[in-house]
Amino acid sequence: MKEFISTLLGGQTAGAFAALLFFALLGALISLLFHTTKRDPVSSSTPIRFSWIFFIQDNWKRALTSFLLIYVFLRFTPELIGVQLNEFWAIAIGLCNDQLAQVIKNKTNILGQKK
Numbered sequence: 001m002k003e004f005i006s007t008l009l010g011g012q013t014a015g016a017f018a019a020l021l022f023f024a025l026l027g028a029l030i031s032l033l034f035h036t037t038k039r040d041p042v043s044s045s046t047p048i049r050f051s052w053i054f055f056i057q058d059n060w061k062r063a064l065t066s067f068l069l070i071y072v073f074l075r076f077t078p079e080l081i082g083v084q085l086n087e088f089w090a091i092a093i094g095l096c097n098d099q100l101a102q103v104i105k106n107k108t109n110i111l112g113q114k115k
Contacts, residue, residue: 010075017074020090024070027094032059032066035102062101069097 009017036055039046047054056063073093077083085093 008075010078020074020085020087021070023087023090024074024094024097025067027091028063028066028070028098029094030091031095031098031102032063035059062098062105065101065104066094066098069100070094073097 005014012020032055036050042048046058070093074085074090077085077089077093083089
């Protein structure tokens with residue numbers, strides 16, 4: 001079982017991987033919140049005032065995709081491009097992967113919304 005967990009975490013300790021995951025998720029949340037400033041408040045499909053419930057309902061697929069991409073990048077970046085991950089790179093991964101999830105959402109029907 002120890003070998004299985006080590007393989008899932010890419011040889012990192014659980015604490016180190018959890019810390020990188022925290023920073024990557026923070027980056028993704030920042031990206032999602034930046035996205036809310038671009039919404040059209042007079043649109044019939046969005047509330048006039050910010051609503052966390054609407055935010056979660058409108059972005060859950062994007063957030064799930066972003067989370068999965070974050071795990072993949074945190075796990076395989078050291079092996080693929082030889083970069084030693086730190087907190088800065090984890091935030092950058094979170095920001096970039098959320099933007100990638102938004103592009104997938106906008107350009108395809110994979111996440112259920114094609115513009």
